Amino acid sequence: MDIRSNRRDADGQSVITANRLLDGITVWRAADGSWKERITESAPVSNTDVEDLLSSLQGKAQELGLVGVYGVQVQDDTDGKIIPVTSRERIRAFGPSVHPEFSPL
Amino acid sequence: MSTETMTRAEAAPAVLPVGRYGYDQIDRTFLRERIEQFRDQVNRRIAGDLTEEEFKPLRLMNGLYLQLHAYMLRVAVPYGTLGSKQVRALARIAREFDKGYGHFTTRQNIQFNWIKLEDTVAALEVLAEADMHAIQTSGNCIRNITSDEFAGAAKDELLDPRVHAEILRQWSTLHPEFTFLPRKFKFAISGSPHDRVVARFHDIGLIARPGPHGRPVFEVFVGGGLGRTPIVGVSLRDDLPEEDLLAYMEAILRVYNAHGRRDNIYKARIKILVQALGTDEFRRQVEEEFVAMDRARYRIEPGLVEAIKARFGAPAFAPAGEAVAVLAEDRRRDIAFDAWVRTNTHEHKAPGYISVVISLKPAGGIPGDATAEQLDLLADLADEFSFGELRVTHLQNVVLGHVRQDQLHTVWQRLSQAGLGTANVNFITDIVACPGLDYCALANARSIPIAQKLSSRFANLELQREIGDLRINISGCINACGHHHAAHLGILGVDKRGQEAFQITLGGSGEEDASIGQILGPAMAEDETVDAVSRLIDLYLVRRENGERFLDTYRRVGTAAFKDVVYAPA
Numbered sequence: 001m002d003i004r005s006n007r008r009d010a011d012g013q014s015v016i017t018a019n020r021l022l023d024g025i026t027v028w029r030a031a032d033g034s035w036k037e038r039i040t041e042s043a044p045v046s047n048t049d050v051e052d053l054l055s056s057l058q059g060k061a062q063e064l065g066l067v068g069v070y071g072v073q074v075q076d077d078t079d080g081k082i083i084p085v086t087s088r089e090r091i092r093a094f095g096p097s098v099h100p101e102f103s104p105l
Numbered sequence: 106m107s108t109e110t111m112t113r114a115e116a117a118p119a120v121l122p123v124g125r126y127g128y129d130q131i132d133r134t135f136l137r138e139r140i141e142q143f144r145d146q147v148n149r150r151i152a153g154d155l156t157e158e159e160f161k162p163l164r165l166m167n168g169l170y171l172q173l174h175a176y177m178l179r180v181a182v183p184y185g186t187l188g189s190k191q192v193r194a195l196a197r198i199a200r201e202f203d204k205g206y207g208h209f210t211t212r213q214n215i216q217f218n219w220i221k222l223e224d225t226v227a228a229l230e231v232l233a234e235a236d237m238h239a240i241q242t243s244g245n246c247i248r249n250i251t252s253d254e255f256a257g258a259a260k261d262e263l264l265d266p267r268v269h270a271e272i273l274r275q276w277s278t279l280h281p282e283f284t285f286l287p288r289k290f291k292f293a294i295s296g297s298p299h300d301r302v303v304a305r306f307h308d309i310g311l312i313a314r315p316g317p318h319g320r321p322v323f324e325v326f327v328g329g330g331l332g333r334t335p336i337v338g339v340s341l342r343d344d345l346p347e348e349d350l351l352a353y354m355e356a357i358l359r360v361y362n363a364h365g366r367r368d369n370i371y372k373a374r375i376k377i378l379v380q381a382l383g384t385d386e387f388r389r390q391v392e393e394e395f396v397a398m399d400r401a402r403y404r405i406e407p408g409l410v411e412a413i414k415a416r417f418g419a420p421a422f423a424p425a426g427e428a429v430a431v432l433a434e435d436r437r438r439d440i441a442f443d444a445w446v447r448t449n450t451h452e453h454k455a456p457g458y459i460s461v462v463i464s465l466k467p468a469g470g471i472p473g474d475a476t477a478e479q480l481d482l483l484a485d486l487a488d489e490f491s492f493g494e495l496r497v498t499h500l501q502n503v504v505l506g507h508v509r510q511d512q513l514h515t516v517w518q519r520l521s522q523a524g525l526g527t528a529n530v531n532f533i534t535d536i537v538a539c540p541g542l543d544y545c546a547l548a549n550a551r552s553i554p555i556a557q558k559l560s561s562r563f564a565n566l567e568l569q570r571e572i573g574d575l576r577i578n579i580s581g582c583i584n585a586c587g588h589h590h591a592a593h594l595g596i597l598g599v600d601k602r603g604q605e606a607f608q609i610t611l612g613g614s615g616e617e618d619a620s621i622g623q624i625l626g627p628a629m630a631e632d633e634t635v636d637a638v639s640r641l642i643d644l645y646l647v648r649r650e651n652g653e654r655f656l657d658t659y660r661r662v663g664t665a666a667f668k669d670v671v672y673a674p675a
């Protein structure tokens with residue numbers, strides 16, 4: 001996966017994302033291990049743990065029906081809202097900015 | 106290839122599509138087989154028998170990308186010409202498999218941004234029913250061959266390039282040696298001295314003209330390209346006879362295939378090879394290959410050209426009659442119509458006819474997007490007014506090639522009712538923009554919102570007319586799908602530590618006077634970029650001399666003054 005999406009600070013937090021194999025839709029990993037279309041339902045993981053989690057999930061992508069599992073750093077101090085730090089991942093999370101009606105939220 | 110085409114061409118279908126090559130049973134069987142093959146591959150992927158790494162090249166060969174939010178399907182429009190039935194098939198795909206839109210691109214393709222893997226085969230079946238496909242729209246092969254949107258219509262055209270585009274298409278489709286080139290390979294072909302195909306920014310650009318005994322000759326540009334390393338193609342020869350067209354193309358491809366770097370994608374394009382060897386040495390090697398090859402095998406006999414031509418439907422033009430006078434009167438009566446005719450039409454070679462450019466750039470809109478309903482309307486208008494034929498332009502608009510002048514007012518009214526009557530072709534709001542970060546997995550920044558902001562800011566038509574011809578192109582990353590280097594004013598999205606920023610380039614052109622836009626200075630935020638464009642326009646309006654376009658003023662005045670208005674503290 002692209003280096004820009006994997007940019008992570010040591011003390012930050014990340015959520016885990018992928019695209020669904022069958023329809024390509026962006027999904028985010030929730031605390032119970034299920035995959036949701038809304039980033040609001042995802043569970044941030046500390047960046048110290050994220051690599052281990054990723055490597056175990058990447059091995060299971062096929063059985064989970066996913067393509068390209070990777071971690072996305074999210075902003076601190078957003079009053080509990082989960083907002084990726086990069087523009088790219090914000091657009092993946094919130095949908096194309098030019099068609100707000102296509103947003104998963 | 107030639108003998109096969111010959112025998113196939115003799116079995117011409119009863120009703121020929123105007124402006125396109127009529128498929129026969131062999132073409133249709135081939136497409137069906139490809140779909141079955143892909144169906145099997147998709148099923149194996151879903152069952153887990155193919156990994157993503159194994160499947161990716163297979164789906165890309167069928168035009169299926171994985172983007173930010175979904176899969177994207179890119180459909181080829183060979184030499185940019187579509188029949189009304191095909192346009193309706195595209196509308197159906199937009200409606201049934203996408204979110205109601207298609208996006209026309211700078212390579213005369215159309216993209217659908219919300220396709221599901223599990224629906225892809227069904228979508229390809231809809232395409233195949235209309236003699237369309239998504240093959241060769243991705244991967245390191247010879248891509249869709251683009252051509253002049255006014256082919257077969259323009260008054261300034263010397264010959265219709267689409268017959269030779271078709272010959273090249275047949276030669277390149279699944280050519281065994283050319284399906285795994287070092288990198289993708291793009292052809293454009295035109296039959297007009299006025300370059301409307303960006304010939305000089307293609308791997309190979311061909312400009313055809315009539316030669317001795319009425320047979321065409323070609324000027325051959327090679328090694329042009331945009332992307333990370335923008336280069337204006339060099340003229341390899343000016344007088345390539347028609348009969349040697351395929352042999353010479355094959356010779357160029359062989360030299361490239363032999364030398365082209367497969368170890369470094371940034372160095373793999375033919376443009377890098379031509380630069381590394383130098384034009385003279387590259388030409389020498391091509392000539393050497395050319396004289397050594399079995400030219401008879403590739404020779405294009407006049408009979409072959411005639412046979413291919415015979416599979417193209419030709420429009421049956423009616424006599425001009427009163428058409429010219431009627432149009433003149435309609436223009437006198439209706440000022441808004443007159444303004445649209447001035448910007449959105451192009452002179453036709455047949456008396457009483459005219460070509461129409463339908464702008465897909467409404468004020469504040471998304472450049473190149475068409476809704477399913479608009480596509481259906483375009484199909485209806487093509488049937489009623491232009492022999493069932495529609496063209497896609499590399500500037501993300503569409504063209505009705507052959508409209509009778511006395512029907513133009515009706516066409517305009519119908520277009521206007523559907524939001525397709527914007528009179529801005531070649532103006533500042535006729536912006537080209539790639540999908541950018543709103544969809545594209547490779548993007549650094551969004552292209553569409555900045556296009557929309559500029560389009561809204563300059564929406565006033567009077568102001569646009571005052572500014573005159575100005576080409577703004579926007580790419581969301583250095584791949585340059587939006588041709589920003591070839592724009593008078595280009596905008597390039599860059600990544601600044603995960604945030605979007607934009608560079609401005611000035612002075613590019615994709616036409617006969619091809620040049621590469623130069624970076625004006627450091628990247629800026631989106632709103633700053635929009636303001637910077639305004640200041641550049643203001644400066645141009647102050648500094649321009651009699652009738653100069655923005656590009657002319659920039660070339661005369663030089664970079665410094667333009668740089669100052671953007672970066673110097675007020």
Ligand code: HEM
Pocket residue numbers: 170177210211212213214216288289291306307308329330331332333374539540544545546547584585586587588
């Ligand atoms: C949205 C998905 C797209 C992806 C993933 C994509 C990918 C790329 C890549 C990787 C390159 C650089 C290739 C190279 O330099 O070898 C490129 C260049 C280009 N693409 Fe795209 N592109 C996309 C959309 C488009 C669109 C919408 C168009 C219009 C058909 C387009 C037309 C072009 C053109 C004209 C170039 C420049 C070719 C050159 O270097 O001469 N692309 N694209």
Ligand code: SF4
Pocket residue numbers: 539540541542545546547548549580581582583584585586587
């Ligand atoms: S220029 Fe970059 S952002 Fe735009 S479509 Fe091409 S690859 Fe995507």
